[in-house]
Amino acid sequence: MKNVSILVPETAVIEAVADPHYMFKAVNQFLQVAGKEPLFNVQLVGLSKEIKLDNCVFSVHTDALLKDVKKTDLIFIPAVSGNMEKAIELNKGLLPWIVEQYNNGSEVASLCVGAFLLAATGLLKGKKCSTHWNMTNDFRTMFPEVELVDGSIITEEQGIYSSGGATSYWNLLLYLVEKYTDRDTAILASKYFAIDIDRDSQSSFMMFQGQKEHEDAEIITTQEFIENNYQEKITVDELADMVAVGRRSFERRFKKATNNTVVEYIQRVKIEAAKRKFESSLKNINQVMYDVGYTDTKAFRTVFKKITGLTPIEYRNKYNKPAVN
Template identity: 70%
Template structure:
C-alpha cells in the first residue's frame, strides 16, 4: 500500500515524523512475524527540502508532487501557527490532494491538518474532527463542514480526521487496524504506549465561548452567563436582559456562538466545576452548588456529557492529591 505523507510548509515536525515512524515500525512487526512489509511510505512535498523552525530542522522529501502518479493513502500533518497563513503557504498541495482523491486515494488529516483538508472542498457536507482549541476558527472558515465536537476520529467517504495534538496517534492506529488487523494495531499501541480505543478528547477540552462576532446583545448575554455561572440562569431572563424576543435571541445566540443557549450555560458551569476539581478539595456536592446546580443527578449527567468523565473520575484524573469523594 502506497502511503504519501505530505511535508507541508509550517507543519508540526512530529506530525510528519510520527506517521512515518509508525508505518515503518508496523512493516518491521510484520516481517518479524514472517509476513512481507505492507506499507510503502514516502514523504511527498512541493520541494526537495522543507525547513522548519527557522532552519533549525529540515526534512528531505522522497518525491515531489508531480512524481507521484497515484497513491493509496495521503497523510496531511498538523499545521503550526496561523491557520490562514498555513493554508496560503500550501495552496499548491490542494489540487494534488483533490486529484489523488478522485483517483481513489484515501485522505487522513492529523489534528489541525483538517484546515488544509477542508480547503480542498472535499469535506463540504461531511463530518470532521480537529483540535478542540481551533473549533471556532474552523467553523468560521468552513461553515459547510460539520465539525464534531470532542471527537477523536471521524471517517466519511474515504476522508479521515483526528482530534487535537496526540489524538492523531489514535487515527494512525485506526488506519493500521483497517489495513492490517486488530492484533497488529494492538501490538503497535503497546509498542508506542497509546490507548488504542480512546474515542473522545472531551476531558482535555477548555471551553472558551466564541466571541469573535459583532452581535452586541449576544456578547452581553455571554458575559452575563460567565459572570453569574453560580446562579440558575433562565433563557427567558437572558432574552429580557438584552431586550430581544426569546425565539430571535435563541436563533442569534446559536448563529453567533455555535451553541444553543442552554448548552452554552452548561459548558460555562462545567468549566468552572472542572477548575474547582483540579485545584480544591471540595466534594462533589460543594462544587455542584458553587456552579448553580441543586440536582446531583442532573449535574453528574451534564458533567459527563461535556467531559466524557464523571465528576469523581475527573477529580481523580487531574487533582494531584486525588481523593475519591462522594
Template identity: 65%
Template sequence: MKHISILVPYDAVPAAIVDPRYLFTTVNQFLIAAGKEPAFNVQLVGLERQIPLNNNVFAVNTDALCNEVDKTDLVIIPALSGDMKLAIERNKDLLPWIVKQYNSGAEVTSLCLGAFLLASTGLLNGKACSTHWFLADEFRAMFPEVTLADGSIITEGDRLYSSGGASSYWNVLLNLVEKYSGREMAIRISKFFALEIDRKSQSPFIMFNGQKKHEDEPIKKAQEFIEENLTERISIEDLATRFAIGRRHFIRRFKKATNNTPAEYIQRVKIEAAKKHLENTRKNVNEVMYDVGYTDVKTFRTVFKKITGLSPIDYKHRFNRDSAA
C-alpha cells in the first residue's frame, strides 16, 4: 500500500487539499468494490493539528504532524495563495521535512502555485517545473536556477512532479493514479470526475500581459511602442535605432527584462490581440489576421498554434460564445 502525505501548508488553497484526498480515496473505494485491497493510505499532514486557511474562513484538521511521519511514498504540496514570499516564509518549517522525505525515496509533486514551495527546497535546481502561467515571471525571478516549462500541464523527472495552473493539477494527479494503479483505473477516475485525460498544455488559457516589472525604461518604452503599433511591421533594427541602442545590446537587454526576445514579444502581443478579437467579435480568421498586422495566412496560423496550442478557428470555436452556440 502506498503512503500518501498531502501537506496542509499555511495559505494553502483548500480545494487543492480536498481534491487529491477525494481522488485517491475514490480509487480505494473502486478497488474495495471490486473485492481488492485499497492501494493508498492517505493522510493530511501539517505542522499543527488544525491549520486555518483563507483568513480563518476554513480550518483543516490534519491526520498527523510532520514529525510523526517518518517515511512516506508520495508528498503532495497543494497550491498556495496570496503573497508567495510571505507564504514561503510562513511554511519554511515544512521545507526540511519535504527534503528528508525525498532523500528517503519519496516522490514529491506540487500542484499549481505549490511549485513555489517545492522550488524553495532547492530540489528543483537545475530541473524543469510547471506552475500557474499567471505568476510565471515572479517564479523565474525568485528561482533563476529552475527551468520553468511554459505552458506545460505536467513536468516530471527524478521523482519530482509539478502541474500547471488551477484545475491543471487534476492531470498530474491522474498521471500518478496511472503510475500507481494502471491505465484502466486512471481512465475510470477521469470519467468519474469528468476530467480530460492526457491534457498536456495550458497554453490556450495563458493571457499575455508583457513583463513590465523591471527598471529598464528604454525597454519598457519599446514594449509600449510594440503594443501601440500592432498593425505595423516592426523590425528589431527599427526598435534599436528608435531607442538609440545597438542591435545586439538591445536584444540582450530586452530578453533580460522581459524573458522574451523582441521577435517573440512582437509575436505574443499580436497573438494576444488576435485572441481577444476571436473571443469577442464575429470577425473571421482572415479579418483578425489583418487587424493584428499579419498578411500571410499560413504564417499567422503557424504562430498562433505555436503560442496557444490551437488553430485560430479551433480557438474561436472554444472561446467565442456565438461560435460555440
C-alpha cells in the first residue's frame, strides 16, 4: 500500500486538492474491478483539522495532521491562490515536514503554482521545475537558483515532480499513476477522465508577456520598440545603436533582464502576434507570416512550432473554429 498525502495549504485552490484525491481514489476502484487490491492510501493532510478556502466558500476537513504522519510515499503540493510571497508565509509551517519526508524517501509533486511552495523548501535548488506559464517571471525573480523549464507540462528530477499551468496537472497525475501502477491502468484513467495521456507541453496555451519587471531602462526601451514594430525586420545592431550601448554589452544586459536573447525575444513577439491573428482572423498562413515580418515560409513554420509546439495550421485549426468551417 502506497501512502499518498495531499497537503491542504492555506489559500489552496480547491480543485488542486480535490482532483488528485479523486484520481487516486478512482484508480483504487479500477484496480478492485480488475480483481486486484487497492494500491493507494489517500489522505488529506494539513496543519489543522479544518481549512477554509476561497473566502470561506469551501471548508476542507483533513484526514490527518502533519504531526501524525510519520512516513508517506508521495506528497502533493496543490496550487495556491493570491500573492505567492504571502502564500509562502502563511504556509511556512508545512515546509519542514515536506523536507523531512523527502529526506526519508518520500517523493514530492507540485501542481501548477504549488511550485512556489515546493521551491520555498529549498529542495528545488539546482533542479528543474515547471509552473504556470503566467507566473514564470515571478518564479524566476523569487527563486533564481531553480532551473525553470518554460512550456513544460511535467518535470521530474530525483523524486521531485512539478507540473505546468492550470489543469495540465492532470497529466502529472496520470504520469504518476502509470509509474506506480502500469500503462494499462493509466490509459484507463485517461479515458475515464478524458485526458490526453501523452501531452507534454503547455506551449500552445502560453501567451508571451514581455518580461519588463526589471530596472534596465535602455532594455525596456528596446523591448517596447520590438513590440511596437514587430512587422519590421529588426536587427541587434539597430537596437544597440538606438540606446547607444555596445552590441556585446547590450546582448548581455538584454539576456539578464529578460531571460531571452535579443533574437529569441523578437521571435517570441512576432509569434505571439501571429497567434493572435490566427485566433481572430480568417487570414491564411502566408498572409499572417507577412503581417508579422517573416518572408521565409520554412523559417516561420520552424520558429512557430519551436515556440508553440504546433505548426501554424495546427494552431489555427485548434483555436479558430470559424477558419476550419
